[in-house]
Amino acid sequence: MSPEKYPPTPILLVDDEAAWLRSLSLTLREATGIDNIIRCSDSRQVMAILRGTEVSLILLDLTMPYFSGTELLQMIGQEYPDIPVIVLSGLNQVETAVRCMQLGAFDYYVKTVEKERLITGIQRAFSMQEMRNENRSLKARFLDDHLAHPDAFAEIMTASKKMRAVFQYCEAVAQSSEPILITGESGVGKELIARAVHRIRCPGGPWVAVNAAGLDDTIFADTLFGHARGAFTGAERDRRGMIEEAAGGTLFLDEIGDLSHVSQVKLLRLLQEGEFFPIGSDTPRKLRAKLVFATNHDLSGKSGSNGFRKDLYYRLNAHQVQIPPLRERFEDLPLLIDHFLSEAAEALGKRSPTPPRELATLLSIYSFPGNIRELRAMIYDAVSRHRSHVLSLDSFKEKIGYSTDLPSPAPDTEIIFPERLPTLEEGRHRLVMEAVRRARGNQTLAAAMLGITRQALAKRLKQFPDATPVSPVRAAGSGRERVLQFFPAH
Numbered sequence: 360m361s362p363e364k365y366p367p368t369p370i371l372l373v374d375d376e377a378a379w380l381r382s383l384s385l386t387l388r389e390a391t392g393i394d395n396i397i398r399c400s401d402s403r404q405v406m407a408i409l410r411g412t413e414v415s416l417i418l419l420d421l422t423m424p425y426f427s428g429t430e431l432l433q434m435i436g437q438e439y440p441d442i443p444v445i446v447l448s449g450l451n452q453v454e455t456a457v458r459c460m461q462l463g464a465f466d467y468y469v470k471t472v473e474k475e476r477l478i479t480g481i482q483r484a485f486s487m488q489e490m491r492n493e494n495r496s497l498k499a500r501f502l503d504d505h506l507a508h509p510d511a512f513a514e515i516m517t518a519s520k521k522m523r524a525v526f527q528y529c530e531a532v533a534q535s536s537e538p539i540l541i542t543g544e545s546g547v548g549k550e551l552i553a554r555a556v557h558r559i560r561c562p563g564g565p566w567v568a569v570n571a572a573g574l575d576d577t578i579f580a581d582t583l584f585g586h587a588r589g590a591f592t593g594a595e596r597d598r599r600g601m602i603e604e605a606a607g608g609t610l611f612l613d614e615i616g617d618l619s620h621v622s623q624v625k626l627l628r629l630l631q632e633g634e635f636f637p638i639g640s641d642t643p644r645k646l647r648a649k650l651v652f653a654t655n656h657d658l659s660g661k662s663g664s665n666g667f668r669k670d671l672y673y674r675l676n677a678h679q680v681q682i683p684p685l686r687e688r689f690e691d692l693p694l695l696i697d698h699f700l701s702e703a704a705e706a707l708g709k710r711s712p713t714p715p716r717e718l719a720t721l722l723s724i725y726s727f728p729g730n731i732r733e734l735r736a737m738i739y740d741a742v743s744r745h746r747s748h749v750l751s752l753d754s755f756k757e758k759i760g761y762s763t764d765l766p767s768p769a770p771d772t773e774i775i776f777p778e779r780l781p782t783l784e785e786g787r788h789r790l791v792m793e794a795v796r797r798a799r800g801n802q803t804l805a806a807a808m809l810g811i812t813r814q815a816l817a818k819r820l821k822q823f824p825d826a827t828p829v830s831p832v833r834a835a836g837s838g839r840e841r842v843l844q845f846f847p848a849h
């Protein structure tokens with residue numbers, strides 16, 4: 360596959376001196392890898408070019424025959440106000456610079472400026488442009504609640520509004536040249552989201568995934584950057600690193616929070632310079648892959664002497680996609696249960712069993728520290744054990760530590776009472792309502808939690824037709840530890 364051009368939308372250089380245009384193109388190519396350039400030495404052509412081609416940035420000379428730079432700046436500002444224009448002038452005059460900025464120029468440089476400053480200005484214009492596009496795209500998506508690439512998310516089962524917002528954000532940032540950082544607890548589906556971003560951004564390109572956990576510095580560098588023949592004992596031939604393997608596609612770097620300091624520095628350099636050296640080679644290679652990172656650590660919290668470098672964190676964090684844990688989107692349970700039941704039945708060569716009606720409700724009292732991966736494993740286990748037509752709840756109850764033999768809180772469970780103790784009747788009322796709330800209205804399950812029959816629960820509920828708000832219950836740590844609070848009703 361031919362390497363993609365950078366930036367994907369060309370930049371337009373306008374100057375009446377063809378020699379200057381050539382030398383500027385060369386500088387840009389060498390210093391930044393920008394090779395998607397349109398050169399224009401006739402100021403009369405500029406508006407026609409803009410009508411026919413989308414451009415990401417214009418570098419504009421001021422003194423030209425036919426139309427001057429300031430005239431063009433006004434015309435561009437009127438017709439294409441979103442395209443940033445950087446003025447490059449031979450004149451070092453404050454008034455001219457001020458006039459250009461008033462006319463909407465993004466920046467102003469004299470032609471003798473050091474190339475580093477010009478390049479920083481260009482990069483700022485790109486970032487600004489990306490932010491604008493992202494903003495616009497997010498607004499449009501949130502307003503019409505529409506997904507432009509629903510197929511990209513096909514393998515992710517969800518009915519959750521929070522996940523829908525995650526999908527929309529992914530669509531908005533997928534085309535950005537900045538890296539994407541996906542965060543969330545272990546097993547929430549970070550890799551699935553990374554693949555979806557890849558399908559949106561470079562569907563035909565390679566997908567290369569590297570798990571950074573446990574890689575020492577040398578193996579990390581060798582894996583990512585590759586090596587030249589003779590770089591170390593045993594390096595008998597050149598070997599391309601994963602960054603090159605992913606050119607034109609996506610490099611997914613998982614467990615990024617586990618990187619050592621030395622590896623973090625190498626990664627930072629790659630992000631800052633957009634190029635790297637294979638071990639033992641002094642020829643730089645361009646980074647031509649989209650970078651997507653994932654971690655289940657809070658990298659901002661890890662920043663500091665023993666944790667994650669702040670500068671790297673800010674580079675990675677340009678677009679952060681935070682995936683909510685399963686316990687914050689239990690509305691996904693029915694879909695996920697069905698999905699994994701069919702998947703498990705197929706993998707194990709069995710008929711897909713019917714899930715009991717109470718399964719989703721039962722599971723929604725558990726906090727799922729291992730998230731969807733844990734749910735998947737539970738269902739695989741239950742399917743492998745099951746014999747009859749309807750799946751038994753027993754293996755699930757065992758896994759989540761739910762037992763009808765122990766309906767009351769464990770002896771070490773702390774119960775916080777208000778200053779005025781609830782009466783026995785009030786306390787009973789609260790417990791009943793809390794069980795119904797946790798069981799999401801499923802009376803069989805609520806009755807089992809309370810250690811009474813369904814009929815007894817129904818009778819009690821009839822006594823409390825005007826249900827008062829249920830007492831808040833904090834789940835602490837795993838699904839089993841709980842702190843019950845009896846607050847006054849009002």
Ligand SMILES: Nc1ncnc2c1ncn2[C@@H]1O[C@H](COP(=O)(O)OP(=O)(O)OP(=O)(O)O)[C@@H](O)[C@H]1O
Nearest residue numbers: 514515516544545546547548549550551655731732
């Ligand atoms: N919404 C979903 N629909 C279907 N399967 C899912 C969903 N979310 C996660 N899974 C499945 O759950 C498992 C864990 O997902 P994944 O590996 O993407 O999680 P992760 O967040 O990257 O985990 P880790 O942090 O441990 O690397 C995989 O088998 C994945 O296919």
